[in-house]
Amino acid sequence: MATHPNLRAGAGEGVDPEILEAQAVTTTFERVSDDLMVVNMGPQHPSTHGVLRMIVTLDGETVVKVDPVLGYLHRGMEKLAEVKTYNQYIPWTDRWDYLANLQNNVAFAMTVERLMGIEVPERARRLRLLACELSRLSSHLVWLGTHSIDMGGISAFFWAYREREKLLSLFEMLCGARITTSYTRIGGVMRDLPPGWEDACRMFLREFPKQLDEIETLLTRNKIWMDRTKEVGVITKADAIALSVTGPILRAAGGDYDVRKAFPYLDYDEFSFDVPTGEIGDVYDRYLVRNEEMRQSVRLCEQALAKLKPGPVDVNDGKISLPPKDRVLTRMEELIHQFMLVTEGPSTPVGEVYFPIEGAKGELGLYLISSGLGRAYRLRIRGPSFINMQVLAPMSEGMLVADLIAIVASLDPVLGEVDR
Amino acid sequence: MPTRPDGRPVRGLSQAELAELARRALGAHAGEAVATAMPVESFHDDAWVRLPREHSLETLRRLKSDPDASFEMLLDVTCAHFPRRPAPLGAFDVIYHLLSLTRGHRLRVKVACPDPDQGVDSVVSLWPGANFMEREAYDMFGVRFLGHPDLRRILMSEEFAGFPMRKDFPYRGH
Numbered sequence: 001m002a003t004h005p006n007l008r009a010g011a012g013e014g015v016d017p018e019i020l021e022a023q024a025v026t027t028t029f030e031r032v033s034d035d036l037m038v039v040n041m042g043p044q045h046p047s048t049h050g051v052l053r054m055i056v057t058l059d060g061e062t063v064v065k066v067d068p069v070l071g072y073l074h075r076g077m078e079k080l081a082e083v084k085t086y087n088q089y090i091p092w093t094d095r096w097d098y099l100a101n102l103q104n105n106v107a108f109a110m111t112v113e114r115l116m117g118i119e120v121p122e123r124a125r126r127l128r129l130l131a132c133e134l135s136r137l138s139s140h141l142v143w144l145g146t147h148s149i150d151m152g153g154i155s156a157f158f159w160a161y162r163e164r165e166k167l168l169s170l171f172e173m174l175c176g177a178r179i180t181t182s183y184t185r186i187g188g189v190m191r192d193l194p195p196g197w198e199d200a201c202r203m204f205l206r207e208f209p210k211q212l213d214e215i216e217t218l219l220t221r222n223k224i225w226m227d228r229t230k231e232v233g234v235i236t237k238a239d240a241i242a243l244s245v246t247g248p249i250l251r252a253a254g255g256d257y258d259v260r261k262a263f264p265y266l267d268y269d270e271f272s273f274d275v276p277t278g279e280i281g282d283v284y285d286r287y288l289v290r291n292e293e294m295r296q297s298v299r300l301c302e303q304a305l306a307k308l309k310p311g312p313v314d315v316n317d318g319k320i321s322l323p324p325k326d327r328v329l330t331r332m333e334e335l336i337h338q339f340m341l342v343t344e345g346p347s348t349p350v351g352e353v354y355f356p357i358e359g360a361k362g363e364l365g366l367y368l369i370s371s372g373l374g375r376a377y378r379l380r381i382r383g384p385s386f387i388n389m390q391v392l393a394p395m396s397e398g399m400l401v402a403d404l405i406a407i408v409a410s411l412d413p414v415l416g417e418v419d420r
Numbered sequence: 421m422p423t424r425p426d427g428r429p430v431r432g433l434s435q436a437e438l439a440e441l442a443r444r445a446l447g448a449h450a451g452e453a454v455a456t457a458m459p460v461e462s463f464h465d466d467a468w469v470r471l472p473r474e475h476s477l478e479t480l481r482r483l484k485s486d487p488d489a490s491f492e493m494l495l496d497v498t499c500a501h502f503p504r505r506p507a508p509l510g511a512f513d514v515i516y517h518l519l520s521l522t523r524g525h526r527l528r529v530k531v532a533c534p535d536p537d538q539g540v541d542s543v544v545s546l547w548p549g550a551n552f553m554e555r556e557a558y559d560m561f562g563v564r565f566l567g568h569p570d571l572r573r574i575l576m577s578e579e580f581a582g583f584p585m586r587k588d589f590p591y592r593g594h
Contacts, residue, residue, distance in 0.1 A: 071575035076591070078560075079584060083591050117464060241492050241521065244549025257521050351463035354517055354528060356495075365517065369500055380498045382517075387496075390552050419575055 035059050039401075043072045049146060049408065050415030054392075061400050066393045070386070073419035081379035085345030086112045086186050089375070094180045096381060097417040099142050100360040101181045102135035102171070109184035110265065111355040111366040116186075116348050118320060123311040124188045129266045130201070130304045131174075131183055132357065133297040137208075138167045139360035139412075140290050140297075147287070147409040148219060151228050156218045163211050166204050173197050186346055187321035188314025198305060205298050205305075212294060219287070229283040233395040233407035236281060243390050247362025249411065252289040253281030259358035271303050283410040290412075320346050345374020361385050361412055383417035432525030433488070435467035441489045442469040442529065445482035450475040468528035476531045477541035483518065483527075484546055491518035491527065494547035497554055499533075499561040501587045510534025512563055516543070539564030542571075560585035 042053035051072035057065040077096060081089050086108075093104040106128045113120065120128075145160030168178040173194055175183045183190055219225045235245070237254040250257055258275040260268040276292035278285030314321040318337030327334040350372040356365040362384025369378040388411055395411075396404045433441070439460040447455030450472065459470045471479050483489045495517040503511055512533040519526045533540050542565035543550045554565040555574040562583035565571055573580065582589055 071573075071577065074575040076584060079589075079591050114464070242548050244494055244547065244553075246495075255521065262524055263526075349463075353464065353466060354526075363495065365496060367496065367498065367515070367517070378500045380496065380515075382496045382498075386556075387549065387552060390549060 036064065041404075043069075049413055050418075052408070052413060052415055052418070054404075054408075056401070056404065058401065061402075063396050063399055063401060063404055066396050066404070068389055068392055070389070071419050073415045075420070077420040078379050078381060081376045083375065085342075085374045086348075086376070087341070087345065090184060091180065091182045094182055095416055096383060096420060097139070097359065097361065097364075097385065097414045098179060099414050100135040100139035101179060102131035102183055103357065103359050103364065105181060105184040106132055106266075107355070107357045107359070107364050107366055109186055110357070111353060111368050112186050112346075112348070114353045114355050115351060115368055115370055116320070116346065118187065118315055118317075120188050120315055121312045123192075123309060124313045125266050126304050126308045127189050127193070127313060128184065129268070129271075130301055130308075131181075131189075132266070133300045133304070134167060134170065134201075136297050136360045137294055138164055138171075139414075140294050141167070143290060143409075143412040144215065144287075147406075147412075148225075150405050150409040151225060153218065153222075153225070156215050159211065159215050159218075163208060170197070170201055170204060173200065185314065185321055187317065188312075192313050198308070201301070202305060205301055209295060209298055212291065216291060220291075226284065228402075228406055229287060229410070231280070232283045232399060232403045233410060234280060234282045235391055235395055239394065240281065240391065243394070244387050245362070245391055247359070247384050247388065248286055248289045248293060249281075249362070249388055249391065251276065252278035252285040254279055259356050259363055263356065265355075265357060270307075271300055273300050283406050286410045341374075347374065348372060356382075359384055361414065361417065362388055381417075381420055383420055385411075385413045385415075385417040386420070389413055389418055432520060432523035435462065435465065435527070438489065438525060438527045439467050439469050441486060442471070442479065442483060442527065445486060445489070446471060446475060446479045448482060449478040466528065468530055470530045470532065473531055473533060473540055476529075477543065477546075480516070480518075480529065480543055481546055483529075488523075489527075490520045490522055492521055493519040494543065494550055494553075495519045495526070497543070497550050497557055499557045499563050499585070501561060501585065503587045507534060508532070512536055512561060514540050514557065514563060533563055536561065536563040539566050541566050542568035544568055559583070562586065 037058045039056045039058055041056055043051035053069040053072065055067045055069060056063055077092060080092055090105055090108060093108045094101040096104045141160045141164040145157040148156035171181055172178050174197060175181050175190060235253050240250045240253040240255060246257060254277055256275055256277050261275055273296045276289050278289050318334060322341060323334040323337050328338045348370045350370060352369040354365060354367045356363045364384055365382035367380035368376055371377040392411060395407050443455045443458055446458055454472060461468055484491050498515050500513045500515060501511060505511060509532040514531045514533055516529040517526060518529060531540050542554055552574060554568055555571060557563055558565060558571055559573040559576055560583060572578065
């Protein structure tokens with residue numbers, strides 16, 4: 001078949017056989033020597049939180065080596081950004097960290113706005129802050145529920161998901177979708193709040209801390225929970241910094257870095273909230289830190305609702321955000337604006353920006369190089385889940401297999417963001 | 421000026437001061453002439469410096485240990501591909517984002533890499549966190565990182581041919 005136009009090289013041609021051998025461990029167990037055994041975990045394993053695959057070398061029940069195999073959910077998110085206009089790309093941002101979609105929408109829109117040198121009106125900023133904090137709550141609730149089910153506690157899972165369900169209903173009211181929110185636009189948000197949303201949100205914020213207290217009574221002083229999580233998966237502050245870890249994992253180890261405090265955006269410096277930190281950096285500390293973060297998010301949401309004043313929710317500039325439809329249908333200039341925005345995207349200067357936000361998992365940094373078109377020349381997504389995955393091996397080596405499950409759960413990886 | 425909970429200012433040194441520190445770090449290693457020629461570019465209120473490929477590792481080492489700069493954390497390593505960019509810069513940029521937790525500032529550093537096979541020096545010896553980032557950059561762009569302990573693909577499978585983030589790689593139909 002030498003003349004076949006598209007005959008690909010067979011799997012493994014020209015690849016180091018040793019690497020192929022390591023990757024070919026598809027049997028569940030393999031005894032490699034008298035003492036060591038290689039176990040394949042994932043990618044279809046419920047406790048790996050998605051398609052994380054780990055090749056674990058065991059000595060009895062002790063973990064000797066962990067090699068995470070990533071990429072099962074790689075969709076080429078960075079490549080796609082180079083062929084989609086900025087507004088077209090927003091639905092793809094939902095699929096990075098698909099448990100905290102709203103924060104991705106906000107991060108991407110703000111990066112492009114930073115590039116264009118524009119600032120959105122106050123009401124849009126408040127709505128975006130609400131979106132960020134509510135999505136942090138939603139993400140942390142999934143972590144809390146799945147973490148507890150991994151440890152064998154079913155009740156907390158149902159309770160956490162019940163609360164998340166209320167949040168998803170709020171998201172649905174906000175933008176019509178529960179998961180694929182696509183809430184922001186370059187220059188603002190897609191629409192103003194629907195009637196009744198503020199009251200529904202206030203009611204949720206009033207009820208939620210009590211529900212969180214109830215979940216905590218199940219776990220925080222539970223002897224089994226403490227035995228399974230204390231002194232497990234410890235990382236020191238120095239190691240966490242050296243391994244570029246951000247977010248709750250760094251804070252649980254004692255590092256007080258939070259982008260909302262260190263490099264405020266969305267007027268976070270006008271809000272009062274605390275950044276909780278741990279001391280030991282074990283699974284239990286990460287549990288405590290994330291729970292406290294949820295309470296702080298509630299505080300932030302309450303303040304944002306109190307500061308929410310009527311006003312425009314986008315920049316009202318036809319060269320940046322879509323003009324009102326009735327004017328598009330009756331006026332020449334608005335028609336041209338709509339046509340140009342939809343076909344070419346907004347016009348941007350030649351330049352580059354790095355814009356970080358404090359995502360639910362850590363610093364979500366977007367590095368955007370623009371060649372002056374309505375789409376990115378290069379978009380780099382610094383997914384915190386991906387970079388935090390590096391602590392998995394140092395944390396788990398020397399622990400038991402059961403601890404490995406606890407450690408993966410406490411890292412809270414979202415594979416959409418790991419693999420992008 | 422807003423302050424952090426512990427009373428330190430939110431922002432550390434300005435971008436211009438950081439560029440000067442980078443110049444000092446480069447000069448201490450490569451000599452005054454090279455340091456004077458170091459380009460500093462900026463956009464909005466962001467600035468970045470471009471280090472010569474052969475001096476990048478030493479300069480980054482000095483930037484990490486310099487108490488004024490004290491970049492304890494490497495936030496990101498990535499690449500960008502400019503297929504038609506002429507020499508001496510060549511087709512690839514390797515881009516580092518550095519963060520100082522104690523001082524509260526960040527800096528972008530670029531190193532031009534004309535030949536991806538020759539690559540640039542790995543910084544895993546300075547920041548172990550560079551491991552996955554450099555593996556991803558290699559996986560997507562084919563830029564080699566010299567001295568990396570485990571440079572193999574991370575997101576694509578080992579048998580994958582080509583480097584998907586290069587501009588000459590089609591975005592569909594492969």
